[in-house]
Amino acid sequence: MSVLADMLAEIFREPTLAGVARELATLAAPLWLAALVGLLIGWAWRPRWAAAVVDVAGHQQQPVPAAAAAQQAPAPQTTVADHLAVVPRAKAASLAPVEEEELAVSTPDLMHLRRVVEEKDGGPAWTHMMDRTLPTFRYQAWKREPQNGPPQYRSSTIFEDASPDVVRDFFWDDDFRISNTWDDMLLEHETLEECTKTGTMVVRWVRKFPFFCSDREYVIGRRIWASGKTYYCVTKSVPRPSVPRSSKPRRVDLYYSSWCIRPVESRNGDGAMTACEVLLFHHEDMGIPWSIAKLGVQQGMWGCVKRIEPGLRAYQTARAAGEPISKCAAMAHANTKFVADELTASENNTEAGSTSNNAQAEKPKHWTGNLPKVFVIGSVVALACTFDKGLLTKALVFGTARRFAGPGRR
Numbered sequence: 001m002s003v004l005a006d007m008l009a010e011i012f013r014e015p016t017l018a019g020v021a022r023e024l025a026t027l028a029a030p031l032w033l034a035a036l037v038g039l040l041i042g043w044a045w046r047p048r049w050a051a052a053v054v055d056v057a058g059h060q061q062q063p064v065p066a067a068a069a070a071q072q073a074p075a076p077q078t079t080v081a082d083h084l085a086v087v088p089r090a091k092a093a094s095l096a097p098v099e100e101e102e103l104a105v106s107t108p109d110l111m112h113l114r115r116v117v118e119e120k121d122g123g124p125a126w127t128h129m130m131d132r133t134l135p136t137f138r139y140q141a142w143k144r145e146p147q148n149g150p151p152q153y154r155s156s157t158i159f160e161d162a163s164p165d166v167v168r169d170f171f172w173d174d175d176f177r178i179s180n181t182w183d184d185m186l187l188e189h190e191t192l193e194e195c196t197k198t199g200t201m202v203v204r205w206v207r208k209f210p211f212f213c214s215d216r217e218y219v220i221g222r223r224i225w226a227s228g229k230t231y232y233c234v235t236k237s238v239p240r241p242s243v244p245r246s247s248k249p250r251r252v253d254l255y256y257s258s259w260c261i262r263p264v265e266s267r268n269g270d271g272a273m274t275a276c277e278v279l280l281f282h283h284e285d286m287g288i289p290w291s292i293a294k295l296g297v298q299q300g301m302w303g304c305v306k307r308i309e310p311g312l313r314a315y316q317t318a319r320a321a322g323e324p325i326s327k328c329a330a331m332a333h334a335n336t337k338f339v340a341d342e343l344t345a346s347e348n349n350t351e352a353g354s355t356s357n358n359a360q361a362e363k364p365k366h367w368t369g370n371l372p373k374v375f376v377i378g379s380v381v382a383l384a385c386t387f388d389k390g391l392l393t394k395a396l397v398f399g400t401a402r403r404f405a406g407p408g409r410r
Helices: 002-011 017-044 048-060 066-072 080-084 107-117 164-172 174-180 290-320 327-331 340-361 367-386 391-405
Strands: 127-134 137-144 152-159 186-195 200-207 216-227 230-237 250-252 255-264 275-284
Touching: 107 230, 107 255, 107 275, 107 340, 127 290, 137 290, 152 290, 164 216, 164 230, 164 255, 164 275, 164 290, 164 327, 174 186, 174 290, 174 327, 186 327
Parallel strands: 216 250
Antiparallel strands: 127 137, 137 152, 152 275, 186 200, 200 216, 216 230, 230 255, 255 275
16 A cells, blocks of 8 residues: 555656646556456356356347247147157057157167277277187177276177077066066166157166165166167166155166177078177266276176076077067067168268368468457556566466467467
């Protein structure tokens, strides 16, 4: 305060009014510049709630015509909730078709699974883990560890004398998982939603974990696509706020476990396509350290895999005996057909368009696009030169300007 008082006293000693005004303007200029810099920086990093307030105010000021409001009002008997509700098969045909993007699992999930199957998803390379062969099946496993996210696992299981249709139903049949106990971790299951037209389901699982962990709850969306005799089966966690959370069992929010089931040549050497390969891609965040999870997977993988093959043979026997299939397995028959070549062409066109848009975005911008940044940096430099009271202040101000300018040329 004493410094400011001395400066004001010095200013008012000026012999003319014009001199006093000039000196006051010189003193106030940095303050105005600082205020302007604060406004610009505050606008650049404005909080989300401020943008939301502006957006809400703008919407409130725009009245919606009555005709448009009537068009936007949902039809009383064709809501998405009606399509996704669990309904008897007899009533399914009377429902209007559900939109693809409104389903829990949609076409982009199929495209992603196909890229993973073809090893074109851009992820890290797979590292071989295991290779075991028994008389009736062969098992191979790989893993990879992305920078962000839990470890990912890929496996190939080839069952001799097995059709893709039965293997598809086998993995979809939650009732048989529990009754046969080949998947002894599954304690209970519940169907929350289903679309009988596309076969899309949302199910709730509770899985048993070791004694030192609480059981885990999963809310999973799943759907099957078919291209000939090749089936792409996607299962992944989906958000459902309507399903209440509890401390036990603990909810798993990140879960992905998908298969590609396809016929392959038997190893008998006769050229017959009587074997079936299951390519599995799996990762999840179970809420325990990933290093411990990796150790558990490595130690228990083969024991779990060995239980699958006897379960499949029991399932084949039950189907051959004419036992009725469960509702879960029946939903596996409501798969979505697609032509692989057409989907590949569509995906390539999408990627080409995305590349073109990126190229346009990377074109050099006109120098006028950098005016706000230049103005702010110039203002900060003026501040630094005005406050000629020490190196620390200048270093702080210039450091702020350099951070705002970004990692460009220094």
